[in-house]
Amino acid sequence: MAPFATLYSAVTLAVFAQQAVAWGNLGHETVGYVAQNFLAPKALAFVQSSLGTTYSKSLGVAATWADTVKYETAYKWSAGLHFVDANADNPPTSCSVQETRDCDGGLCILTAIANYTTRVAETSLSAAQRQEALKFLDHFLGDIGQPLHVENLKVGGNDIDATCSGTDTNLHAVTALDTGMLTKNVDANHGSEATTYATYLIGEITSGSYKSKTSSWLACTSPTETLSSKRENPPTIESDVGKLLAARATSATTITPLECPLVWAQESNAYDCSTVFPFTAGSDTCTGTYYSNAIPVIDLQLAKQGYRLAAWLNVIFDGATNLP
Numbered sequence: 001m002a003p004f005a006t007l008y009s010a011v012t013l014a015v016f017a018q019q020a021v022a023w024g025n026l027g028h029e030t031v032g033y034v035a036q037n038f039l040a041p042k043a044l045a046f047v048q049s050s051l052g053t054t055y056s057k058s059l060g061v062a063a064t065w066a067d068t069v070k071y072e073t074a075y076k077w078s079a080g081l082h083f084v085d086a087n088a089d090n091p092p093t094s095c096s097v098q099e100t101r102d103c104d105g106g107l108c109i110l111t112a113i114a115n116y117t118t119r120v121a122e123t124s125l126s127a128a129q130r131q132e133a134l135k136f137l138d139h140f141l142g143d144i145g146q147p148l149h150v151e152n153l154k155v156g157g158n159d160i161d162a163t164c165s166g167t168d169t170n171l172h173a174v175t176a177l178d179t180g181m182l183t184k185n186v187d188a189n190h191g192s193e194a195t196t197y198a199t200y201l202i203g204e205i206t207s208g209s210y211k212s213k214t215s216s217w218l219a220c221t222s223p224t225e226t227l228s229s230k231r232e233n234p235p236t237i238e239s240d241v242g243k244l245l246a247a248r249a250t251s252a253t254t255i256t257p258l259e260c261p262l263v264w265a266q267e268s269n270a271y272d273c274s275t276v277f278p279f280t281a282g283s284d285t286c287t288g289t290y291y292s293n294a295i296p297v298i299d300l301q302l303a304k305q306g307y308r309l310a311a312w313l314n315v316i317f318d319g320a321t322n323l324p
């Protein structure tokens, strides 16, 4: 963002405003409800006691907290943690994310996930601090699955007209996988409710079209890894979290970069090239092939991130993903 900030501050602000509503409440709640369903015993016990009745003991209810507080003075500092700007990419031609290049000043969604992973596990912190960490993880594991949270939006994106079901929204093209299309789909097919929609995705995970894919969701294998560049011992959620927590024990100040969240970011970012940006200027994003291509991606990203959130918390609290 930095290079554009002075010249195009109005546009930058508009982009931030759009990012602010990305996934929207519906998407985040869905991720939380999916995750809640797959928690292992200790993770579930922690979630329930930490969130308490304030959040109905539910990751679904608590998932939107981070978006609410970033507008409040006390939490303004956290607004920059919801995304990573993939600076060198140019969708739909080329897409890429790198942590050292793109994580502005070491503060972005990638380092935030590491920070709140160590904090949620840190028993010396207060219950309030650990609840904060849990709510951030609940939210950021959703955001990282959103293609537009891993994209440095071009100023030119402002000139692209797009509408959703006839409603003109400036910059709507850049929020293409966002609330407009998601809401339309959930209204039409899933009873207009995050809980109903989550139940559908959980069914696809446990016995439907996603069943055969879930183990690959938990394998932290980069989408850009080819057969020849495949690492012999690719990271797993267990190794990633394990290394982080072990490093924390020896040094409280440095944050070890995580490998799995980077892979998730690269996966989402690839959708900017394949699905988000290839559209006809001025066309309606909520009809036709653009919409029908996007809906399966939205379903998949929300299901995947909910499942990954459960796996992540299970590894932290139960020592293993406990998931197929």
Ligand SMILES: *[C@@H]1O[C@H](CO)[C@@H](O)[C@H](O)[C@H]1NC(C)=O
Binding pocket: 107, 111, 112, 115, 116, 119, 132, 255
């Ligand atoms: C880690 O989390 C704490 C508590 O929210 C926050 O004050 C701190 O800035 C975070 N640090 C990093 C490097 O993200």
Ligand SMILES: [Zn+2]
Binding pocket: 066, 067, 082, 139, 143
């Ligand atoms: Zn967010």
